[in-house]
Amino acid sequence: MSQESRVGPNEIITIGGLSYRYYGSAQLVLKNIDLRVSAGEIIVVAGKSGSGKSTLLRAINGLIPHQHSGDYSGSVIVDGLEVSSTKMSELATKVGYIFQNPENQIFMFSVERDIGFGLENLGVPRREIRERVDWAMETLGIKHLALRAPHELSDGQKQRVAIAGVIAMRPKILILDEPTSLLDPFTAKGLVKVVRDLHDSLGITVLIVEHRLDLVAQIADRIIVIDEGKVIYAGPPREVLYNSETSLYGVTEPTIVRLAKLLPFGKEALPISSDELGRQIRDRIKEKGRVSPA
Amino acid sequence: MDSSNKMSTLERGSSKHPNDETIISFENVDYSHPNGTAALKHVSLSVSRGELVAILGTNGAGKSTLVRHINALLKPTHGRVAVFGTDTKETTSATLSRKVGIVFQNANNQLFSDSVRSEIQFGLKNFGFSQALIDERTRWALDTFGLQQYADRPPMELSGGEKKRLCNALVLAWEPEILILDEPTVGQDSEQKEKLIEMIRTLQNQSRTVIVVTHDVEFIWPLQPRTVLMTAGKIIADGSAAEVFGSVEKMKEASVLLPQLVELFNSMRIAQYPANVFQAADQISQLAIGGT
Amino acid sequence: MQWIASGFLFVRGYSLIHRMDPRIRLFLAATLFIVGLLSQSVVELSVLIALCFVISLVAQIAKRFSKSLVFVGGLSFVVFLISVFLSHQSVTAGIINGLRLFEVIQATSIFFLTTTPDELEQVMRWFRLPIDFIMVFVIAVRFVPVLLMDAIQIMDAQRSRGLEFEKGSLIQRLKNTIPLLVPLIAVAVTRSLDLAEAMDARAYGALRRPSSMYVLAMRASDYASLLCFALGGALGLYIAFFLKLF
Numbered sequence: 001m002s003q004e005s006r007v008g009p010n011e012i013i014t015i016g017g018l019s020y021r022y023y024g025s026a027q028l029v030l031k032n033i034d035l036r037v038s039a040g041e042i043i044v045v046a047g048k049s050g051s052g053k054s055t056l057l058r059a060i061n062g063l064i065p066h067q068h069s070g071d072y073s074g075s076v077i078v079d080g081l082e083v084s085s086t087k088m089s090e091l092a093t094k095v096g097y098i099f100q101n102p103e104n105q106i107f108m109f110s111v112e113r114d115i116g117f118g119l120e121n122l123g124v125p126r127r128e129i130r131e132r133v134d135w136a137m138e139t140l141g142i143k144h145l146a147l148r149a150p151h152e153l154s155d156g157q158k159q160r161v162a163i164a165g166v167i168a169m170r171p172k173i174l175i176l177d178e179p180t181s182l183l184d185p186f187t188a189k190g191l192v193k194v195v196r197d198l199h200d201s202l203g204i205t206v207l208i209v210e211h212r213l214d215l216v217a218q219i220a221d222r223i224i225v226i227d228e229g230k231v232i233y234a235g236p237p238r239e240v241l242y243n244s245e246t247s248l249y250g251v252t253e254p255t256i257v258r259l260a261k262l263l264p265f266g267k268e269a270l271p272i273s274s275d276e277l278g279r280q281i282r283d284r285i286k287e288k289g290r291v292s293p294a
Numbered sequence: 295m296d297s298s299n300k301m302s303t304l305e306r307g308s309s310k311h312p313n314d315e316t317i318i319s320f321e322n323v324d325y326s327h328p329n330g331t332a333a334l335k336h337v338s339l340s341v342s343r344g345e346l347v348a349i350l351g352t353n354g355a356g357k358s359t360l361v362r363h364i365n366a367l368l369k370p371t372h373g374r375v376a377v378f379g380t381d382t383k384e385t386t387s388a389t390l391s392r393k394v395g396i397v398f399q400n401a402n403n404q405l406f407s408d409s410v411r412s413e414i415q416f417g418l419k420n421f422g423f424s425q426a427l428i429d430e431r432t433r434w435a436l437d438t439f440g441l442q443q444y445a446d447r448p449p450m451e452l453s454g455g456e457k458k459r460l461c462n463a464l465v466l467a468w469e470p471e472i473l474i475l476d477e478p479t480v481g482q483d484s485e486q487k488e489k490l491i492e493m494i495r496t497l498q499n500q501s502r503t504v505i506v507v508t509h510d511v512e513f514i515w516p517l518q519p520r521t522v523l524m525t526a527g528k529i530i531a532d533g534s535a536a537e538v539f540g541s542v543e544k545m546k547e548a549s550v551l552l553p554q555l556v557e558l559f560n561s562m563r564i565a566q567y568p569a570n571v572f573q574a575a576d577q578i579s580q581l582a583i584g585g586t
Numbered sequence: 587m588q589w590i591a592s593g594f595l596f597v598r599g600y601s602l603i604h605r606m607d608p609r610i611r612l613f614l615a616a617t618l619f620i621v622g623l624l625s626q627s628v629v630e631l632s633v634l635i636a637l638c639f640v641i642s643l644v645a646q647i648a649k650r651f652s653k654s655l656v657f658v659g660g661l662s663f664v665v666f667l668i669s670v671f672l673s674h675q676s677v678t679a680g681i682i683n684g685l686r687l688f689e690v691i692q693a694t695s696i697f698f699l700t701t702t703p704d705e706l707e708q709v710m711r712w713f714r715l716p717i718d719f720i721m722v723f724v725i726a727v728r729f730v731p732v733l734l735m736d737a738i739q740i741m742d743a744q745r746s747r748g749l750e751f752e753k754g755s756l757i758q759r760l761k762n763t764i765p766l767l768v769p770l771i772a773v774a775v776t777r778s779l780d781l782a783e784a785m786d787a788r789a790y791g792a793l794r795r796p797s798s799m800y801v802l803a804m805r806a807s808d809y810a811s812l813l814c815f816a817l818g819g820a821l822g823l824y825i826a827f828f829l830k831l832f
Binding site (some may be wrong): 045058061063066067069087088089092093095096097099101103104105106107108109110114116117118119120121122123124126129130135150152166171267 | 656695702703705707721724725727728731732776780781782783784785786787788790791792793795796798799800801
């Protein structure tokens with residue numbers, strides 16, 4: 001097993017033969033998972049609730065196995081560190097983790113205090129905390145919220161604060177576990193843009209769980225579909241969306257993809273946004289105009 | 295000048311048949327939270343029996359505050375809300391809920407019983423159903439929502455999707471005349487959303503009034519409901535789905551994204567929106583490939 | 587959410603008192619508390635109580651201060667009655683006991699009404715309390731309004747199922763709280779598990795003594811205040827012990 005999971009070049013996450021069973025549970029929640037992630041990738045993780053996707057992500061930042069008891073086998077290597085034998089606090093500087101509920105990941109009484117929370121825990125000197133917190137607020141465009149209390153923030157703002165708190169620790173990997181599921185689509189779209197900008201400016205590797213593929217398909221390098229603890233599909237968005245029955249695994253297919261599958265030219269054009277499909281249709285109409293008068 | 299004179303048809307609401315029976319009416323309703331924050335401003339709305347109404351808007355637009363007025367959980371600071379002709383100030387939500395069922399967004403905020411069966415019976419008992427009727431309605435709810443095998447299990451042990459189904463079941467068990475669904479699709483996968491659509495269609499066939507509070511435009515668009523658009527505590531548009539979603543400016547003002555089909559047809563400058571992908575495929579095939 | 591929290595704890599003030607270093611405020615309150623506790627004189631206690639009122643005026647908390655007046659006054663009167671009629675002390679001793687309780691509560695509330703939870707947390711850090719203890723306090727305060735909001739949502743949901751919380755006999759009413767309490771506890775547990783994970787994911791517990799983004803820093807005015815309060819306190823104690831005022 002360990003032979004297979006040798007880390008390749010430019011590889012930041014290497015998961016080899018990972019299986020996991022929560023204490024007291026009869027079934028394996030992860031079944032012999034192999035996954036390699038290159039530095040700088042954006043990966044969308046999809047699947048039903050209970051498919052094991054959250055467990056997989058928790059195995060990358062060390063919440064599993066360190067904070068949950070259960071049967072763990074296989075190996076997860078993150079930026080050269082074997083997760084099962086690395087302390088949570090060290091992993092926290094490699095992997096930033098954003099949870100679903102914005103309310104439950106802000107602890108302190110003001111935004112800037114909260115962003116500094118992780119750095120304080122690591123014992124970073126005060127001056128550096130100040131610099132990094134300012135930088136993180138700047139990066140996420142929330143400088144004006146610095147002294148607000150949590151209850152004075154909207155849900156979208158709370159998620160940005162949470163991301164800032166994680167980014168301040170300068171992780172190489174950012175994991176977002178259904179970060180938009182409690183947000184309205186407009187706010188969700190804004191958050192996805194924030195994630196993309198972070199990726200573009202910091203070169204950070206992103207793993208994001210998101211049901212609304214229409215929001216994230218365009219920024220993803222790969223989509224991974226998980227069901228019953230196994231990786232069912234993994235590949236570029238167009239490949240996964242057009243060559244598989246993702247809806248069987250609880251993934252809401254983007255309307256545009258469902259439509260394109262009904263169109264005779266859709267399977268060559270593979271559009272994943274309404275802009276793309278609109279352009280393709282207009283091209284067809286033009287073509288038809290050239291052909292039919294003859 | 296009466297400002298309503300200046301309103302477009304869009305803002306006044308969809309035209310109705312004169313003999314349609316109005317069962318919900320909001321007359322110039324204001325609502326402020328106890329600390330004085332205004333949550334609804336000059337809301338006027340009337341809903342007829344059998345209508346399917348979608349209330350759209352971002353988080354904090356006032357959607358939840360609005361629907362909580364329909365079963366008297368909240369009562370207007372100014373103005374009047376009447377449901378089945380009764381002013382909500384003269385009744386209680388425990389009484390009115392017999393006719394107005396709300397399924398709330400978060401299932402965990404209400405499940406407390408030791409079994410799925412008694413969870414369903416709770417409402418029926420509160421509303422004074424006879425034991426025979428309680429048994430019958432419970433059996434119906436368990437059957438209809440595919441919950442028989444869980445009947446004796448504690449609701450807390452169910453999965454997220456099953457809990458949501460139970461919440462629908464326990465409200466529909468007492469057959470409210472008006473059903474309000476508050477963000478029914480949050481955290482639901484594609485299969486569960488399909489089931490939800492089915493349920494709404496069934497209720498529509500029974501001429502029941504359904505109000506869906508949602509920000510999930512992809513979900514609601516194929517149902518082509520009457521659409522009420524809210525932002526900052528106000529209703530800024532009220533009309534057919536095509537009318538409201540077609541008014542790009544209003545949608546922008548409310549920060550509500552367009553359904554992908556509307557976006558697509560807007561980009562082709564076609565205002566004849568298809569309700570679903572099949573209609574869309576037909577229309578596009580005729581345009582781009584040439585119809586038969 | 588905001589409308590709930592705004593009525594709760596988080597009151598920012600900008601008065602002279604608020605701008606003091608929270609440790610000085612604590613010193614002021616503690617001085618008033620100790621002198622009050624040790625004082626044996628009706629006159630001195632009355633002066634102290636008057637002083638508390640003046641401070642509350644300066645701190646612009648007089649309104650909230652006086653809200654509790656009836657309750658605290660009643661409590662003090664009960665203490666007076668107990669002293670005189672149950673413990674058979676003199677009337678003067680009874681008055682002193684009553685006034686003392688009154689003064690001590692006022693002194694305490696001066697500190698708590700002018701100190702934000704954030705400042706309180708910093709004072710706790712300055713006292714080098716264990717970080718776990720501090721975080722328990724921080725999270726408790728932070729989540730009071732959140733759980734209150736949860737409770738309102740749960741009550742809404744159960745009312746919408748025909749439950750009337752206020753109806754029936756005492757036992758019935760107690761029973762009626764079950765549909766509120768069970769989900770509330772479940773929601774609170776979920777929140778706490780989420781919180782635990784989120785804290786772990788941000789290196790909580792890496793060090794026994796984390797660094798701090800803020801440190802409390804005394805300004806010249808704070809030293810001046812400290813000197814004044816210390817002198818005032820010394821005078822008060824002198825009076826309490828050596829001057830036999832009525």
